[in-house]
Amino acid sequence: MVINANFYMDLAVREAWRYQGLTYPNPAVGCTVVGLSGEILAVEAHKRAGGPHAEVEALKTAYFKLTNDEGILNILSSSEIHAYLLKNHKNCFKNVSLYTTLEPCSHIGKTPSCATLISSLGIKTLFVGSNDTNEEASGGNEILSKSGLHVEMNILKDECDALLRPFNKWTQKSFVFFKWAQRLNGTTDCGIISSQESRINVHAMRDKCDLLVIGGNTVRVDRPTLDARLINGKAPDVLIISKSKDFDMSIPLFGVKNRKVIISDNFSTCRDYKNIMIEGSSKMLELSRDIIDYYLCYLAPTVGGSNSFTKLDDKFKILNVQKEAQDIIMWMKREL
Amino acid sequence: MVINANFYMDLAVREAWRYQGLTYPNPAVGCTVVGLSGEILAVEAHKRAGGPHAEVEALKTAYFKLTNDEGILNILSSSEIHAYLLKNHKNCFKNVSLYTTLEPCSHIGKTPSCATLISSLGIKTLFVGSNDTNEEASGGNEILSKSGLHVEMNILKDECDALLRPFNKWTQKSFVFFKWAQRLNGTTDCGIISSQESRINVHAMRDKCDLLVIGGNTVRVDRPTLDARLINGKAPDVLIISKSKDFDMSIPLFGVKNRKVIISDNFSTCRDYKNIMIEGSSKMLELSRDIIDYYLCYLAPTVGGSNSFTKLDDKFKILNVQKEAQDIIMWMKREL
Known part of the structure; x- marks a missing residue:
């Protein structure tokens, strides 16, 4: 088995499929967080609309692994996780890579923008599967690239696009x-x-x-x-x-x-x-x-x-x- | 998804099933090698009788990841991989954990004993799924425990036993x-x-x-x-x-x-x-x-x-x- 970007993205894809249909009207998204040496810090998915996005779930799990700070464990709301991470991260994410099946969102909806969070935490590299074609939320990659973060696109793009298709259909028609x-x-x-x-x-x-x-x-x-x-x-x-x-x-x-x-x-x-x-x-x-x-x-x-x-x-x-x-x-x- | 010993063993189990039936008369075995920080260095399986055991395949892959020594890449025979690793390892495995679906073999058959190799390489912890009930090859865990290696047994034992059952049937009857x-x-x-x-x-x-x-x-x-x-x-x-x-x-x-x-x-x-x-x-x-x-x-x-x-x-x-x-x-x- 080859342990590479596709392997990490595949973990995110598989986890996200488990919640396909349950995230409506949001997309099913998965996220893997990998540390400096290649250690897997988190594999999480978006589970329901209104709950934290996959990236936020994964950053929360990874933060605890990196810091052992139990303070984050009982925080469930997305905006509170955002705030806690921004306040307490102390550059613990500086060597971390993120693999997300969908371009992080740029808009502030029920939860704050993931793109802003990711760029603020000083993450090293972002690997993305699908582009977000949803006008409201897209543009996340641009925010991230401008912040100096290294972004690699189209990792397992076909698999991530297949995962995203229900969402694209919801936004277009049904x-x-x-x-x-x-x-x-x-x-x-x-x-x-x-x-x-x-x-x-x-x-x-x-x-x-x-x-x-x-x-x-x-x-x-x-x-x-x-x-x-x-x-x-x-x-x-x-x-x-x-x-x-x-x-x-x-x-x-x-x-x-x-x-x-x-x-x-x-x-x-x-x-x-x-x-x-x-x-x-x-x-x-x-x-x-x-x-x-x-x-x-x-x-x-x-x-x-x-x-x-x-x-x-x-x-x-x-x-x-x-x-x-x-x-x-x-x-x-x-x-x- | 929880990233723990079961997760690493599951990777080994899944990889091994891909070769179930093809390793006869040897058991289908998988092995995951994990580095100091939890990075996955290798997930490999035993592929055919006469070829390297899963642990040897996995240690070969992990050795290259740890050292970048291309010298090992073209070595295919199990005894030559053993010899190369023993000669060149320079304690690169000292922080490494091994997850193997089956207790490493203690006997020298078509390939040298994996238990001896593992103990000689100074590996930190060995996680084992199934015990080897084959009289000729069993006893590997004892060799390893005596050498001071920390051994943890029964990781995903039911899943590993199910993977091993064809081998146990071959050795008993059919x-x-x-x-x-x-x-x-x-x-x-x-x-x-x-x-x-x-x-x-x-x-x-x-x-x-x-x-x-x-x-x-x-x-x-x-x-x-x-x-x-x-x-x-x-x-x-x-x-x-x-x-x-x-x-x-x-x-x-x-x-x-x-x-x-x-x-x-x-x-x-x-x-x-x-x-x-x-x-x-x-x-x-x-x-x-x-x-x-x-x-x-x-x-x-x-x-x-x-x-x-x-x-x-x-x-x-x-x-x-x-x-x-x-x-x-x-x-x-x-x-x-």
């Missing part, structure tokens, strides 16, 4: 991902498939979606709730794709508070939403394929059931695969 | 793994499934197997060669499980030189072999399940075909999953 759970033998029927950990992860995704799309037949047969109860999260609006508007209104999903349910024979409602999850099986995958950006598969290492995706003739590119608890979580896109 | 390729929707039919890289990997596995087991029906329908031509490797003997001994002898597998083909209605021939790969689909998986130690699945991110494993009701534990080229390679065992 991001649509098709999520399903299956067994090793491809089946999607016959009861619960995923582990409890995977189902909690799905509920956390739902909590961040504003629209959930599902087929009418699935609604009639499964009678789902489609909320985020496993994490006490908010339930997204639901679009039921169905020719008939006739549904038993005692199906739990209709009774969820603060939720709009739209029944339609097409996807045009999606235009009004930003972060859209489609749940379903073979038929829904076929119906929606033209609007899908990414595919998210929870693969349980079991064999059973009887029905799987069979009508398609598709090829995917795996963007990220990780084992989480018992299952495998895969993000993919369709290969053209 | 190791049997069931290998198959499938698409995302579980199908195993309709032509070539895996990428060229995965097929090369399978041929490298066959080259190290002494017996390949396959069903009579598959032989009759697919007319396979079952050799290791993609890597110019040796072809294993073949056991065809079939009630009828009637086969068209022009099927390529019968024409491969230096190969024994056994046709039998049972698996008793397996007793005469050490490293046994079973290839097949649903029926063979059912027939052979009682003798299978591990499962190896090549998962191609495509959808197509029509037949998949449907008759089973099984649960697996994923031991390792990695993306290799386009596909995913998964090692699993059955959960009881």
